[in-house]
Amino acid sequence: MQAVDACIRSHLGSEVVLVNQVAEYIIGNGGKRLRPLLTLMTARACQYPGQHHHVLAAVVELIHTATLLHDDVVDESGLRRGKQTANAMFGNAAAVLVGDFLYSRSFQMMVTVGQMRVQEILADATNLIAEGEVLQLMNIGNTDIDVPDYLRVIQYKTAKLFEAAARLGAVLAGVSVEQEESLARYGMHLGTAFQIIDDVLDYSGDAQTIGKNAGDDLAEGKLTLPVIYALRRAPEAELPGLKAAIVAGDLAIMPRLLELMQQTGAVASAREVAMGEVEAAIACLQGVPDSETRDQLRQLALLSIERDA
DSSP states (O other): OHHHHHHHHHTOOOSSHHHHHHHHHHHHTOOOOHHHHHHHHHHHHTTOOSSHHHHHHHHHHHHHHHHHHHHHHHHTOOEETTEEOHHHHHOHHHHHHHHHHHHHHHHHHHHTTOOHHHHHHHHHHHHHHHHHHHHHHHTTTOTTOOHHHHHHHHIIIIIHHHHHHHHHHHHHHTOOHHHHHHHHHHHHHHHHHHHHHHHHHHHHSOHHHHTSOTTHHHHTTOOOHHHHHHHHHSOGGGHHHHHHHHHHTOGGGHHHHHHHHHHHTHHHHHHHHHHHHHHHHHHHGGGSOOOHHHHHHHHHHHHHHHOOO
C-alpha cells in the first residue's frame, strides 16, 4: 500500500496549481483504500511476480476518488468522513473538473501497463459506474423502489469497481478464465455487502465514527435497504404520511422511521442480505488455490460486515 500511495502521489502532479490543491486534498483525506487493496491481494493470491499491480491499484483508487468528487457535487454534500468535501472547500466547478482530471490521468496510467484487457476491464467498469449514478438519480425520492432495483444501483455504482479491482490482479497473473471469474465474482459480492453495510450504518452507526449524520441519505432522497424494508413493513395507515415526508425531504419523520426500523427488523434484514453476499464472496474463493492470501481475502469479506465505519 505504501508503494501504491507513492504511485498515486507521483502521478498527481500538474502545472495547474488548483488541480494539485484539490487532488492533494481529496487523496490526503484518506479512506479505507479497500479497492486498491483488492488488486494487490488478488495479484498475490495468483502469485503475480511483477510490479504492475501497484500501478493498477493506484488507478482503481483514482477512479474511485473521481467518482467521490462527482458524487459530492451531485448530492450537494458538505461532509465526507467527517471533513469538508472538496466541493465545499473549492466549489462545485473545481471539484467536477478535478474529478475529470483524475479520470483522464487514471487512463493515462493504465495504458502504461500495455494490456488491452486491462483497459477493457476499467473502461467497462467506469461506464457502468456512470450508468449506476444515473440510475440512482432517477430513483431519488422514489418511495416505491424495490429490493432488486436497489441492488442493481449499488452493483453498478459501487460493486462494479470492486469486481474490476479483484479481476485485475488475476488478469495480470495470467490465471485461468475460471479463476479470474471466481475472483471477479468475489469482488462483486464483497462490494455489494460493503455498500449495504454503509447504508445500514447510516441509520445505526455513530455519527462521529461514520463521518455523517443519521438520515443524510434520506435527506438526499435516497431510499436504501433499511428504509425499503421499513416502508414495506410499516402499518398501512402510516404509509402515505411517511412517503410524503420522504419525498418532501422532511427529516422530522426520522425518529418514527428509526423506531419502525427496530420494530420491523428492517436493519437486521438488511444485515442478513449483506451476510448472504459475504457468504457468496467466500464461496467464490473455493476456485482460488489455498494460500495465506486466500485466507486474508476471506477475513476481508467478514470484516466488511463487522465494521462500524
